[in-house]
Amino acid sequence: MNENASGLKSQVQPIVVVDSISKSFTHNVKVLDNVSTRVTKGDVLVIIGPSGSGKSTFLRCLNGLEDIDQGTILIDGIPLDDHEKNRLKIRREVGMVFQSFHLFPHMTVLENVNLAQKLVRKKSKIEATQLSKDLLQKVGVDDKAAVYPNELSGGQQQRVAIARALALMPKIMLFDEATSALDPEMIGEVLDVIRDLANDGMTMVVVTHEMGFAREVSDRVLFMEHGCVIEEAPTERFFQQPAQERTRAFLRKIL
Numbered sequence: 001m002n003e004n005a006s007g008l009k010s011q012v013q014p015i016v017v018v019d020s021i022s023k024s025f026t027h028n029v030k031v032l033d034n035v036s037t038r039v040t041k042g043d044v045l046v047i048i049g050p051s052g053s054g055k056s057t058f059l060r061c062l063n064g065l066e067d068i069d070q071g072t073i074l075i076d077g078i079p080l081d082d083h084e085k086n087r088l089k090i091r092r093e094v095g096m097v098f099q100s101f102h103l104f105p106h107m108t109v110l111e112n113v114n115l116a117q118k119l120v121r122k123k124s125k126i127e128a129t130q131l132s133k134d135l136l137q138k139v140g141v142d143d144k145a146a147v148y149p150n151e152l153s154g155g156q157q158q159r160v161a162i163a164r165a166l167a168l169m170p171k172i173m174l175f176d177e178a179t180s181a182l183d184p185e186m187i188g189e190v191l192d193v194i195r196d197l198a199n200d201g202m203t204m205v206v207v208t209h210e211m212g213f214a215r216e217v218s219d220r221v222l223f224m225e226h227g228c229v230i231e232e233a234p235t236e237r238f239f240q241q242p243a244q245e246r247t248r249a250f251l252r253k254i255l
């Protein structure tokens with residue numbers, strides 16, 4: 001969301017570079033088939049597509065949770081390859097938020113947000129707590145720091161999960177249907193947090209079915225089907241003048 005009139009943005013180096021990646025879980029069936037894309041620093045890429053099209057697998061490949069069979073991924077100039085050092089660096093740079101929140105039930109909200117800072121960033125409890133409190137305030141649950149996750153609503157738990165991901169100070173955030181498991185009245189409060197991050201200039205790749213939100217918050221939209229990129233375009237062009245008939249058919253179904 002950092003468009004400027006001089007068109008300087010197009011000269012900015014992409015922070016995510018994906019070139020022709022493919023992946024199969026079983027022989028023959030490609031879950032990702034020759035997928036390429038780029039994300040410019042500060043941009044939001046929204047990925048849409050039917051269930052089973054490979055969206056989650058794509059996100060998991062981006063932070064090294066899944067291995068790719070072919071192609072290359074560069075995150076902030078670091079190749080996501082077999083070198084454990086590179087993979088660790090990338091894990092730290094890429095935060096991820098899932099549909100289910102995966103908070104540790106036996107730890108308080110504050111301890112959940114502190115944990116990775118202590119383990120990964122080797123911070124003291126005092127240092128970690130300072131940042132955690134700031135982040136919990138940012139996502140609007142600072143009054144819940146001392147409680148356990150099961151005392152929170154789904155929307156609150158998801159906001160804590162976002163704070164936890166932000167606590168590693170990632171350069172890129174991935175969201176995989178972060179609001180799909182929520183009751184309708186809680187979707188808005190989580191989308192608000194993601195929208196704030198976009199406005200702050202966080203680079204993000206967001207898989208979502210919330211089309212109004214997608215249109216408002218993204219710079220580009222990528223439509224995926226059967227593991228292939230059917231179409232990728234700047235947001236307004238994507239929604240107003242999709243080039244592919246399959247994109248038009250999909251949009252007709254969901255809009």
Ligand SMILES: Nc1ncnc2c1ncn2[C@@H]1O[C@H](COP(=O)(O)OP(=O)(O)O)[C@@H](O)[C@H]1O
Binds near residue numbers: 025057
């Ligand atoms: N760990 C796995 N093992 C085998 N098949 C998988 C695995 N994860 C995903 N798949 C398959 O890969 C395809 C794409 O799945 P996924 O990336 O979850 O799609 P989406 O997020 O778009 O719904 C589906 O056919 C799914 O069954």
Ligand SMILES: [Mg+2]
Binds near residue numbers: 055056057176177
């Ligand atoms: Mg998925």
